[in-house]
Amino acid sequence: MARAATxxxxxxxxxxxxxxxxxxxxxxxELSVNELVEQLGLAQPQVSKRLHVLREVGLVLVRxxxxxxxYRLNGRALKPIHDWIRRxxxxxxxxxxxxxELLEELNHEED
Amino acid sequence: xxxLVNKHSAVVTLPIDTQIQINRDFNVPKELxxxxxTTPELVKRWWSAGHGTVTIAxxxxxxxxxxxxxxxxxxxxxVAFHGVYQQLTANELIVCTExxxxxxxxxxxxxxxxxxxxxxxxxxxxxxxxxxxxxxxxVNSGMESGMQTALDMLESIALELLEAAAxxx
Numbered sequence: 001m002a003r004a005a006t007x008x009x010x011x012x013x014x015x016x017x018x019x020x021x022x023x024x025x026x027x028x029x030e031l032s033v034n035e036l037v038e039q040l041g042l043a044q045p046q047v048s049k050r051l052h053v054l055r056e057v058g059l060v061l062v063r064x065x066x067x068x069x070x071y072r073l074n075g076r077a078l079k080p081i082h083d084w085i086r087r088x089x090x091x092x093x094x095x096x097x098x099x100x101e102l103l104e105e106l107n108h109e110e111d
Numbered sequence: 112x113x114x115l116v117n118k119h120s121a122v123v124t125l126p127i128d129t130q131i132q133i134n135r136d137f138n139v140p141k142e143l144x145x146x147x148x149t150t151p152e153l154v155k156r157w158w159s160a161g162h163g164t165v166t167i168a169x170x171x172x173x174x175x176x177x178x179x180x181x182x183x184x185x186x187x188x189x190v191a192f193h194g195v196y197q198q199l200t201a202n203e204l205i206v207c208t209e210x211x212x213x214x215x216x217x218x219x220x221x222x223x224x225x226x227x228x229x230x231x232x233x234x235x236x237x238x239x240x241x242x243x244x245x246x247x248x249x250v251n252s253g254m255e256s257g258m259q260t261a262l263d264m265l266e267s268i269a270l271e272l273l274e275a276a277a278x279x280x
Contacts (some may be wrong), residue, residue, distance in 0.1 A: 017122070088131070092121040094160035094233050096135050099147055100118075103139045106146065 019050050023073065026060065030072040131238040141225040141232035145202045148223065154180060167191075174199060178207065194221070209238070217241070 025031060025039055037047045051071060054060040063070045119136040126132050137144050147153045154168040163184035172176050179193035191212040197220075198206035203221040222237040 014154045033257070089121055089123040092123065092133050092135070094162070095157060096119070096121050096161045098157040099144075100137070102147055102153060103137060103143050106143050106153075110143070 016020045019054055022047075022050055022054060023059065026071060030063070032068045032069045032070050034068070036071065044067075126237075129240045129242060131240075132231070133238075134235040136231065137227065138231040141227055142202045143233075144232055144234055145205075145225050148205065158182065159189045163188075163190075172196065172199065194218075 021040060022036065025029065025036065028087055031039070033044070033051070037044050038049070051060065055062060055071075058074055060071045061074050063072070119132045119138075122132075122134045124132045147157065149170060149172050151168040151170050154170070155165040158168065158180055159165045163182050165180060167179060167181035169180075170176075174196055176196050177193065178196065179191065181189060181191040183189050193210055193212065194208040196203060196205065196207045203225055205221070207221050207223075209219045209221050211217065217240065219241075220239045222235075222239070224235045224237075225255050226233050226235075
């Protein structure tokens, strides 16, 4: 069953750690661009670029209030998606950490 | 020992909605990483990641040869995967199918690339599923059933976004 491209785009959007960082911050509520820049510790163009991608796939919504621009999450269930990837990452991290130990041992044998 | 200082993390990305990609750097030459993936007694020492015991690690390392790895968790739950090697280049590349035996319909194609980098090597595992449901099932495999809730949420989010897109269009 083929899916609309939107879904793919959303998966792409949340697959990139930098964009997930923004979603993570917005989980706690609406933030202005300045607040995001400040909290991420990045240059504004970098933050704007990430926000643009998230906006394009509809993961964040924008609201203009005077001269400030506020962003908020679209869909309260975004956090489980994030957690879902994190859980998978965690499983592989544990696996690779175990592999590291073994590799170190093999590496010593080679020396 | 520099290894402890130089600790790496796995990076998981979802390049498209039927793929999962995992990247990880190592502090040893790629030949050793390849050996750890292709030697039964070595696979048994890391595959379960401390969550149970790898009871079977069959590897018939040739094109057309089969592999089957079985883990038994502390609670006695059996997690088994098997597949067939399709392409093998020693120390460089493994292409093989993968079936999670609890969901035998969802066959994936794994491409594991071993490459050199400064100070060691790097591994990329690309899992290609035939459809998104299989991928989601894969991510869910061997994990607590609580994950299903998250996946259901994911589904509803996707639908919500599709509806939103339809309204805008």
